[in-house]
Amino acid sequence: MEDLTLVLRRTAKEILEKGEAQMVIGWEKGAFWYSSTSAFISKPEDTERLIWDEYCVNNLAKYLLDYRHKEGKVAVFVKGCDSRALNVLLQDKQLKREKILIIGLACPGMKDEVEARKLGRGSSIPLYKKCRECRYPNALNYDFFIGEDKVIKEIPAQDDFSEVQALESLSPDEKYNKFVANYERCLRCYACRNICPACNCRECIFDRTASGWSSKANNVSENMFFALTRALHVAGRCVGCGECERACPVNIPIMLLNKKIIQDINALFGEYEAGTDVTAKLPLGGFEFTDPEEFM
Amino acid sequence: MLVAQKAKLREILNALSEEYQVAVPVQREGTSAFELYRDGIEVMFNGNTSISPKGMFFPQTEKMYGFKTVKNTTEFVSLPVEQGKRLLFGVRSCDMKSLDCLDQVFLTKGYIDEFYKQKRERTVIVALGCNEPGETCFCASLGLDPQKAAGADVHAYDLGEVIGFEAVTEAGQKVLDLLKNHLREQQFALPPVGEFYLKPEVAGVPEKLKGMFESPLWEEIARKCLNCGACTYVCPTCHCFDISQDVRGEKGIKYRCWDSCMFGEYTQMAGGHNPRPTKKERVRNRFMHKLNYFPERYNMLLCTGCGRCLDVCPVKMDITSIIQQIKEAK
Numbered sequence: 252m253e254d255l256t257l258v259l260r261r262t263a264k265e266i267l268e269k270g271e272a273q274m275v276i277g278w279e280k281g282a283f284w285y286s287s288t289s290a291f292i293s294k295p296e297d298t299e300r301l302i303w304d305e306y307c308v309n310n311l312a313k314y315l316l317d318y319r320h321k322e323g324k325v326a327v328f329v330k331g332c333d334s335r336a337l338n339v340l341l342q343d344k345q346l347k348r349e350k351i352l353i354i355g356l357a358c359p360g361m362k363d364e365v366e367a368r369k370l371g372r373g374s375s376i377p378l379y380k381k382c383r384e385c386r387y388p389n390a391l392n393y394d395f396f397i398g399e400d401k402v403i404k405e406i407p408a409q410d411d412f413s414e415v416q417a418l419e420s421l422s423p424d425e426k427y428n429k430f431v432a433n434y435e436r437c438l439r440c441y442a443c444r445n446i447c448p449a450c451n452c453r454e455c456i457f458d459r460t461a462s463g464w465s466s467k468a469n470n471v472s473e474n475m476f477f478a479l480t481r482a483l484h485v486a487g488r489c490v491g492c493g494e495c496e497r498a499c500p501v502n503i504p505i506m507l508l509n510k511k512i513i514q515d516i517n518a519l520f521g522e523y524e525a526g527t528d529v530t531a532k533l534p535l536g537g538f539e540f541t542d543p544e545e546f547m
Numbered sequence: 548m549l550v551a552q553k554a555k556l557r558e559i560l561n562a563l564s565e566e567y568q569v570a571v572p573v574q575r576e577g578t579s580a581f582e583l584y585r586d587g588i589e590v591m592f593n594g595n596t597s598i599s600p601k602g603m604f605f606p607q608t609e610k611m612y613g614f615k616t617v618k619n620t621t622e623f624v625s626l627p628v629e630q631g632k633r634l635l636f637g638v639r640s641c642d643m644k645s646l647d648c649l650d651q652v653f654l655t656k657g658y659i660d661e662f663y664k665q666k667r668e669r670t671v672i673v674a675l676g677c678n679e680p681g682e683t684c685f686c687a688s689l690g691l692d693p694q695k696a697a698g699a700d701v702h703a704y705d706l707g708e709v710i711g712f713e714a715v716t717e718a719g720q721k722v723l724d725l726l727k728n729h730l731r732e733q734q735f736a737l738p739p740v741g742e743f744y745l746k747p748e749v750a751g752v753p754e755k756l757k758g759m760f761e762s763p764l765w766e767e768i769a770r771k772c773l774n775c776g777a778c779t780y781v782c783p784t785c786h787c788f789d790i791s792q793d794v795r796g797e798k799g800i801k802y803r804c805w806d807s808c809m810f811g812e813y814t815q816m817a818g819g820h821n822p823r824p825t826k827k828e829r830v831r832n833r834f835m836h837k838l839n840y841f842p843e844r845y846n847m848l849l850c851t852g853c854g855r856c857l858d859v860c861p862v863k864m865d866i867t868s869i870i871q872q873i874k875e876a877k
Contacts, residue, residue, distance in 0.1 A: 281863040282745065283682060288863035291770040309862055317770070317826075368682060436578065438598075438607070440807070442775035446861050458812045460791065467791050467804045469607045498861035500597065500777045502577035 252359070255398050256303045259328065262354060262397060263298040272326035272352045276314055278307040285367035285376070289314065303328075308361040308379065310494045312336035313448045315346055324350050328397075330358035332381075332492035334390040335526025336448035339488050341392075342529060345451045355390025358382075359403045381493030381506070384411050392529055410491075414504075415511045430475060436501045437474040439467075443495035443505055449485035449525075456480065482508040487516055487535040490526040519543050548704075548711045549723060549730040553592075556710065559729050560584050560636065566725055567634035567671065570603060572596045581635065592705060594681050595639045595853060599783035603635060604666045605649060607780075608804040611662070611790070616797045626800075628665065634722065637675040637703070641686045641853035643696035645783030646672075651845040652786050662803075671718045674699030678738050683854030685745040685867055691852060693740055704737055711735050745857075747867035748874065749838070749848065755873060756839035760831070764876050768869055769830035771862045776807030778856035778864065779833070784849045787813070808832050834869055 263275040279290035279300045287306040291314075292298055312333045318325045329337055334355065340346045360382035367376045377383075388404045390396065418426065441457065444450045457477055460467050465476055491513065495505040516523055520534040520542065551559060563569050569584035572591040579591055580598035613624035650667070653660035674696035677684075686693055695702055700719030704711035712730060714720040723730065779785040789806040792799050806813055809830075814823040823829050841849035850866060857865050 282857065282865050282868060286863050289771045291767075313773075314770075432576070436576070436580075438777070438780045440776040440780045441810075442773065442777040442859075442861050445773040445775040458810065460812065466793060467608075467789055467806070468793065468802060469804060494861070498773075498775070498777070500578075500781055500859035 252304050255356075256301070258397050259303045260298045260301050263292060263301055263326070264295045266326050266352065267293065267295045267298065271324065273321070273323040274318065275301075275326040275328075276311050277301045277328045278303065278309065278311075280304075283364075283368070284372055285362070285364045303356065305359065305362045305376075306364060306367075308364070308382075308497065310336055310446070310448060310492050312340060313446065313451075315340065315351060316451060319346055319350070324352050326352035326354060328354050328356055329390045329393065330356050331385060331387040331389050331391065332358075332490060332494075334392055335387060335490035336492055338392055338526040338529040339449055339490055340451060342526075342531070342533060343449075343451055343488070353390070353393040355393030355396040357390070357396075357398050357403050358385075358388040360385065360388060379493065379497070381491070381496070383407075385491075386410065387524075387527060391527060410510075410513070412510060412514045414507060415514050418507060418511070431471050433503050434474040434478055435471045437469075437478065437503060438501060439469055439474060439477060440500060442498040442500065443503075444481055446494045446498040447481075447485060448490065448492070448494075449488040450481065452484075478503075478505070478508065482512060485509065486512045487523065487533050488525050489513065548713060548733065548735050549726075550706070550709045550711050550733045550735060551726075551730050553708055553710055555729060556590060557587065559726055560590070561586055562726060562729060563634055563636075563722070567632045569634045569636060570600075571635075572637045581637075584636075590637065592637075592675075595641070595677075595684075595855075597855065597858070598781060599645065599853065599855065600635060600638055600642050601645060601649065601783045601786075603633075603670070604646065604663055605653075605786060605788075608802055609662060611801045611803055613798065613800050615799070624798075631669065633666075633670040634673065635670060636673045638672050638696065638699065639675060639677055639853070640691045640693050640696040641684070641851040642783050643672065643674050643698045644686070644689075644691055644851040645853070647698055648784045648841070648845070648847065648849055648851070649786055651847070655845075671700045671722055672698075673701040673703050673712075673719075673722065676702060676704045676737070677740070678705060679741040680743045681854060682744050683857040684852060685743060685747055685854060686852035687740070687743050688746050689749060689848060689850065689852040694737055704735070706735050706738070709733075709735070711737075745854070745867045747870040749870055752870055752873050753839050753842040753848070755876075756835060759873065759876065760835070762876055764872060765831040766827045768834075768864075768872065769826040772809070772826050772830050772864055773862055774809045774811070774826055774829060775861070776809050777859045777861065779807040779809055780805060781855040781859050783853055783855070784837075784851060789813075808836070834866070834873075837866070838870070838873070 266272050274293045277290050278287045281288040289309050310333050311327050360378040362376040363379045386406050466473055489509045493506050516534050523534045570581045571584045573582040574591045579596040581600045610626050614621050653663035676694035700716045702713045714723045787806045788803045790803045792801050815821050837849040
């Protein structure tokens with residue numbers, strides 16, 4: 252990956268020098284050896300800050316929304332998950348494809364920084380669970396690709412819904428207690444929402460507390476109202492990047508709910524993998540006469 | 548120094564529970580916070596809690612008063628207030644300093660916040676010294692002593708197999724008097740404090756910021772920020788709140804709850820104007836408040852070096868690096 256860092260820098264530098272984009276969004280090193288963070292480069296000489304290592308977990312697609320009304324193009328580096336997120340933003344018509352220069356990467360899976368801090372430098376650091384389960388490590392939609400276009404990570408044959416199924420097997424009371432335990436510690440900081448590429452509403456209902464729809468009070472009922480509303484709102488558009496769960500400061504297993512919905516959509520409307528095909532119709536974005544309607 | 552075997556902590560906390568409502572740092576579900584002590588609960592000794600103890604004095608959601616409609620008028624209904632002495636065990640230096648900051652806000656300059664005052668006055672604090680700083684800690688750079696928390700009633704020290712206790716205040720002495728059957732006198736030297744990884748140099752920063760409101764730095768710093776409230780909610784010193792109400796029929800409750808300057812709604816005005824419309828203004832406000840406005844008003848930083856914001860930020864906004872960038876800015 253160190254070699255690719257140099258290619259990455261050279262590419263970004265060329266893009267800026269030739270004026271192909273006004274800005275390049277990539278990653279740079281943070282305060283610790285196990286932290287890499289988003290970087291916004293607009294001067295060719297600053298491209299030296301860019302890196303590509305096994306801690307570039309931060310999904311960059313969402314940042315493109317900040318520049319959608321600005322003049323000129325923005326270039327962005329994308330891994331598989333960033334790429335799927337970007338596709339969803341395109342499907343949602345939040346971005347114009349011609350305003351983005353996409354540079355694809357093959358991702359080996361990112362290392363879990365919480366584990367890295369615990370285990371220390373030099374030890375073998377496991378990948379994030381979401382990366383171990385990832386089936387699309389490589390960018391899917393790009394203007395050009397950096398590195399050899401090959402599988403550099405073991406790809407599971409199918410999505411793992413075992414945790415969802417374990418949850419489904421519980422009694423209603425057990426399920427409820429589990430949800431209460433998870434969401435009573437929610438701080439309502441909205442980190443999950445703000446990092447989520449599928450959460451791209453211009454205005455979020457949870458930013459309109461004066462309306463009375465939801466309250467700022469922190470209690471299990473309001474917290475679950477937030478969590479369930481968000482889960483249903485990203486249904487069919489959640490790309491499984493797991494950034495919500497990584498961003499959560501109190502370790503709520505947010506993806507459990509998202510995965511349950513992905514599993515249900517697959518069962519009800521046919522197999523669908525969000526963000527893998529930018530031309531696909533969203534499973535909940537329309538209807539077919541053959542759709543199940545058991546509740547009618 | 549008075550000491551007790553660490554293995555006897557349970558007996559000590561049980562004894563204290565007879566006199567006080569005791570809260571201790573506890574690890575749970577991959578996170579940690581102060582919780583009410585129950586017999587047998589395991590006290591967390593390694594590092595500080597992910598959630599600061601500020602909620603013990605300034606809860607995230609706090610009912611203020613009730614009201615009801617009676618014919619054509621509104622009557623106020625006072626709500627029950629929790630009474631009784633409380634004891635916090637295991638507060639670290641950074642979080643003690645944050646109580647100093649909160650005291651300034653809620654108890655000085657001619658304004659007393661009764662909700663805060665009532666909780667503060669009925670709470671005795673046993674601070675726990677840090678020997679090994681966490682990776683995101685930088686309290687020493689802000690002039691704090693990680694082993695001796697200023698403002699605590701009792702200093703407790705983690706001495707390996709034993710815990711050392713020193714009373715600092717009269718209230719603290721009362722706590723140790725209660726424990727005299729559990730403690731014995733023994734000489735112990737405090738272990739040296741480990742090396743800090745982060746060492747921001749904050750000298751001169753508050754003064755320099757005075758002329759930096761229009762600096763292009765803010766736009767650059769703000770680019771990566773998501774404007775979520777994680778940093779402000781885990782911060783032991785952030786103290787902004789919003790007042791809201793829950794009305795059901797003829798009755799209602801006024802409550803206050805934490806708010807965050809990172810949120811767009813925070814400065815949204817009734818007419819629709821928002822004086823802090825983008826990330827840039829919000830991020831600028833957060834760091835200006837911590838490093839300039841607060842020092843100007845109260846002569847202390849609104850940061851205690853606890854490092855929680857660095858720890859939770861999903862995009863690794865880093866106040867120590869921002870301090871450095873402010874220093875380097877032209």
